[in-house]
Amino acid sequence: MIPWIQLDSAKTPDGAQELRLKRRGSEFSIMLGTNELMNSRLSGSEEALARLSCRRIAGRRQPRMLIGGLGMGFTLRAALAELGENAEITVAELVPAVVAWARGPMAELFGGCLDDPRVIVREADVGQLIRPRPAAWDAILLDVDNGPDGIVHKSNDALYSLQGLAAARTALKPGGVLAVWSQGPDSGFTRRLKQAGFAVEEVSTRANGKRGARHVIWIATNGSRP
Numbered sequence: 001m002i003p004w005i006q007l008d009s010a011k012t013p014d015g016a017q018e019l020r021l022k023r024r025g026s027e028f029s030i031m032l033g034t035n036e037l038m039n040s041r042l043s044g045s046e047e048a049l050a051r052l053s054c055r056r057i058a059g060r061r062q063p064r065m066l067i068g069g070l071g072m073g074f075t076l077r078a079a080l081a082e083l084g085e086n087a088e089i090t091v092a093e094l095v096p097a098v099v100a101w102a103r104g105p106m107a108e109l110f111g112g113c114l115d116d117p118r119v120i121v122r123e124a125d126v127g128q129l130i131r132p133r134p135a136a137w138d139a140i141l142l143d144v145d146n147g148p149d150g151i152v153h154k155s156n157d158a159l160y161s162l163q164g165l166a167a168a169r170t171a172l173k174p175g176g177v178l179a180v181w182s183q184g185p186d187s188g189f190t191r192r193l194k195q196a197g198f199a200v201e202e203v204s205t206r207a208n209g210k211r212g213a214r215h216v217i218w219i220a221t222n223g224s225r226p
Contacts, residue, residue: 003024005024006022007021007105008020008021010095010096010097017033018033019031019097020032021101021106027040027041028040028072028109038071042208043074043208044206044207044208045205046074046075047078048205049078049141051078052179052219053065053141054078054082056219056221057138057177061086062086062088063083063086063087063088063139064087064090064136064139065083065089065137066092066139066141066171067079067092067141068140068142068143069093069126069144070091071143072102072109072110073114075141075143077113079141080113080116080119083118087118088118089119090121090122091120091122092122092125092126092128093121093122093123093124094124126142126144127158127159127164127167130159130164130167131171134171135171135172136173137171137173137176138176139176139178140168140171140176140178140179142179142180147160147180147181147183147186147216148182148188160192161192162195165178166196169196169198169222172222175222175223177220177221178193178198178218178220178221178222179217180218180220181215181216182216182217182218183213183215183216184214184215184216185216186216189218196220198221198222200219200220201221202216203216
């Protein structure tokens with residue numbers, strides 16, 4: 001069996017933990033301690049995050065999408081495949097090393113999508129891009145940490161708090177979509193979305209086609225489109 005090789009490592013934003021990029025043949029893995037955060041063979045639910053969101057904003061002339069978390073680029077590539085030439089997709093990634101890995105060791109996996117003219121990459125906290133002005137985005141996609149129950153960086157919890165969800169709703173255009181990926185269900189988070197004024201759909205999806213672990217995607221809609 002081909003052994004795993006560690007290619008690089010980086011501290012989490014609080015400096016308390018370490019992310020490790022590993023490779024085995026053509027397969028990549030990003031680890032946090034003993035937890036595998038993502039694997040290049042398991043892209044189904046991250047791609048579904050983009051597809052489900054894009055369907056809700058189909059037909060908009062110049063859709064603006066904000067993606068929180070670059071990861072291995074699965075969500076970004078799926079969004080680019082769904083949206084037209086007039087779209088603009090901003091990706092916020094908190095850990096600079098993840099962007100460097102995307103342009104370096106994992107460049108083949110990303111397939112040049114970071115150079116697509118529709119894409120803007122910001123090395124920043126996605127919360128900072130949500131808050132500045134109202135009605136800025138048609139869709140906000142959050143694949144940050146492990147979902148609402150974070151393990152990488154505790155400040156991510158603010159995104160999923162009632163205050164953070166209210167800020168996201170303000171940042172969305174009428175009929176806009178907040179889509180959230182999670183490793184598992186969270187009834188408390190569903191309640192908070194509703195308390196924040198969203199119409200909520202909870203979707204169960206597989207990590208790898210019809211197989212693999214079941215993940216959860218919340219599709220939260222900001223009222224009706226005018």
